[in-house]
Amino acid sequence: MKKLLLGFMICGAALLGAAEDGIRTFTFGNLKFTAFQDTPVKMPASLFRNADKGVLKKLVPNGKTEASVNAFLLRLNDKNILVDTGNGGRRGSLSAKMKQAGIAPDKIDTILLTHMHGDHIGGLVDGGKAVFPKADVYVSEPELAYWKSSGNQLAGRVLKAYGDRIRTFKLDSVVVPGIAGLSAKGHTPGHTVYELDSIMIIGDLLHAAAIQFPHPEFCPVYDMDAAEAVATRLKFYDKAVQSGKPVAAMHLPFPGVGTIARDKSGAYVFKPVAP
Numbered sequence: 531m532k533k534l535l536l537g538f539m540i541c542g543a544a545l546l547g548a549a550e551d552g553i554r555t556f557t558f559g560n561l562k563f564t565a566f567q568d569t570p571v572k573m574p575a576s577l578f579r580n581a582d583k584g585v586l587k588k589l590v591p592n593g594k595t596e597a598s599v600n601a602f603l604l605r606l607n608d609k610n611i612l613v614d615t616g617n618g619g620r621r622g623s624l625s626a627k628m629k630q631a632g633i634a635p636d637k638i639d640t641i642l643l644t645h646m647h648g649d650h651i652g653g654l655v656d657g658g659k660a661v662f663p664k665a666d667v668y669v670s671e672p673e674l675a676y677w678k679s680s681g682n683q684l685a686g687r688v689l690k691a692y693g694d695r696i697r698t699f700k701l702d703s704v705v706v707p708g709i710a711g712l713s714a715k716g717h718t719p720g721h722t723v724y725e726l727d728s729i730m731i732i733g734d735l736l737h738a739a740a741i742q743f744p745h746p747e748f749c750p751v752y753d754m755d756a757a758e759a760v761a762t763r764l765k766f767y768d769k770a771v772q773s774g775k776p777v778a779a780m781h782l783p784f785p786g787v788g789t790i791a792r793d794k795s796g797a798y799v800f801k802p803v804a805p
Contacts, residue, residue: 551627551630552566552567552568552623552627552784553565553566553567553627553630553631554784554785554787554805555805556785556787556803556805558726558728558729558776559727559728560606561604561605561606561726561727561728561729562604562605562606563602563603563604563605563729563778563787564602564603564604564605564631565600565601565602565778565784565785565786565787566600566601566602566603566616566624566627566628566631567598567599567600567623567627567784567785568598568599568600568601568615568616568617568622568623568624568627568649568653569598569599569616569617569621569622569623569649570598570599570784571596571597571598571599571781572594572595572596572597573594573595573596573597573737573738573750573781574593574594575587575589575590575593575594575595575738575741576593577737577738577750577751577752578738578741578748578749578750579751580747580748580749580756581741581745581748585745586741586748589740589741589744589745590738590740590741595738595739595740595741596739596740596783597737597738597739597781597782597783598780598781598782598783598784598786599616599617599622599649599780599781600614600616600778600779600780600781600782600784600785600786601613601614601615601616601624601653601780602614602731602778602786603628603633604709604726606708606709606726607707607708609639609640609706610633610637610638610639610640611638611639611640611641611642611706611709612638612640612641612642612662612665613641613642613643613644613724613731614641614642614643614644614650614651614653614733614780615641615650615651615652615653615654615661615662616649616650616652616653617648617649617652617653618651618652618653618654618655618656618661619652619656621652622652622653624653625653625656625661635661635662635663636662636663636664638662638664638665639664639665639666640665640666640668640706641654641662641665641666641667641668642668642705642706642709642711642722642724642731643667643668643669643673643722644714644721644722644723644724644731644733644734644780645669645673645717645718645720645721645722645733645734646669646673646674646676646677646682646685646688646718647718647734647752648684649780650733650734650780651684651685651688652684654667654688654691654692655684655687655688655691658687658690658691659691660691660692660695665695666695666696666697667688667692667695667696667697668697668698668699668705668706668711669696669697669698669699669720669722670698670699670700670701670711670713670720670722671698671699671700671701671720672701672715672719672720673718673719673720673721673722674696674698674720675719675720676718676719676720699711701713701715701720701722705724708726708727709724709725709726710724710725710726711723711724712724712725713762714732714733714735714762714766715755715758715762716753716754716755716756716757716758716759716760716761716762716763717733717734717735717752717753717754717759717762718734718754719754719755721733721734721762723735723766728775728776729775729776729777729778729787730766730769730770730775730776730777730778731777731778731779732766732770732777732778732779733779733780734752734779734780734781735762735763735766735779736763736779736781736782737750737752737781738750738781739782739783739800742763743790743797743798743799743800744797744798746760746763746764746767746798747760767790767798770789770790771790771791771792771798774789775789776788776789776803777789777790782800783802785802785805787802787803788800788801788802788803789801789803
């Protein structure tokens, strides 16, 4: 297990070192897939309050592990589709990196939200105004219902800024052509995995790879329903293993794209995919 974790950390560090600009583009079949690092993150092990402290110490000796806040741009069916928008504000850098990549905000046709935590919707607004003036924003019905009733100020600003361009969908259905929105409840009431023929975007299915691949039963305080989050995590880990399909996640070390397999002991292993 130590060798496995060391290998993961070395590989992840190599990818981070090669991605200093925080932009990486992949090609999966007819899909052009660009990963943006909105914000670098070191995830504290202390967030995993249901975890064995001795195990955490072995997995993360210095108390923090590499993570990220990522967003993904899909070029599919002649549309620019953005999945999540990062933190926004002074902390986020998605807008600057999209500009660096030559992608203007008004060229985004569709935005898919995995859920409505601040590090996923903050980049939608700037001073209360919509950052993406022509985009329709899709969010699952139960997710929107929860945040509408929560009194959350950021969610309120997003809903006001986008108005009738906020679109909802039923979980486990086709959201836009070529993309299904699958129920991944637990992290939030309407947390969504987006599945395409060539990749699954798994949102906040996990937050700390070095901890939650060897121990998927460990939950950070961000998971609103821990038991449901664990069941969902295992479900999609197994789906990724069985299909061999790459996954992309918002908190995997940048660029956050790779495959999930099992080692000889049966433990889950993440293998980064190079651009």
